[in-house]
Amino acid sequence: MEADMSLALPPSGLPPIFKYVDLTGQQNLVTQLKRSFGHILLIGVGGMGQSTIARCIANERNADFREVDSGWLEAQDDTTFVTILTNLSDGQVLHMTNVELLRTAKRELLRQAMSEYKLTLPKATRAAMAGVHPVSLFTLVATCSDRKSVV
Numbered sequence: 001m002e003a004d005m006s007l008a009l010p011p012s013g014l015p016p017i018f019k020y021v022d023l024t025g026q027q028n029l030v031t032q033l034k035r036s037f038g039h040i041l042l043i044g045v046g047g048m049g050q051s052t053i054a055r056c057i058a059n060e061r062n063a064d065f066r067e068v069d070s071g072w073l074e075a076q077d078d079t080t081f082v083t084i085l086t087n088l089s090d091g092q093v094l095h096m097t098n099v100e101l102l103r104t105a106k107r108e109l110l111r112q113a114m115s116e117y118k119l120t121l122p123k124a125t126r127a128a129m130a131g132v133h134p135v136s137l138f139t140l141v142a143t144c145s146d147r148k149s150v151v
Helices: 027-035 050-060 070-075 078-086 104-116
Strands: 040-043 065-069 093-097 118-121 131-134 139-144
Touching: 027 050, 040 050, 050 065, 050 093, 050 139, 065 070, 070 078, 070 093, 078 104, 078 118, 078 131, 104 118
Parallel strands: 040 139, 065 093, 093 139
Antiparallel strands: 118 131
């Protein structure tokens, strides 16, 4: 008897649902992740599973997941960055890949969003965006390949 494997696969284009149990051989990491309630920085070269881990975190928390590449984000204006941060929902996991590519100005905005859950933009930045913008209680899972360039 042949089983229909198409029922076991996620719809085309969607990633599978990963949980901590899927991180075989990573018991120390899983233990640390289960104890973590704050923002997380994952360091390692590409292809080592950081995106999978970020998805696991969101799935284990039953949280919405959003992924954005910092290289792409850096090429956008501040409006795009502010829009992404202010449109996050409570509990959502934001996975930012290549976070070391963010320049100082965007890193400062990100730090403020992470610590104060708001963004304060001066008029000098963008007159139409000036003021205080609330940010929901989100979790950042940032990935980078070089710890020295982020810390």
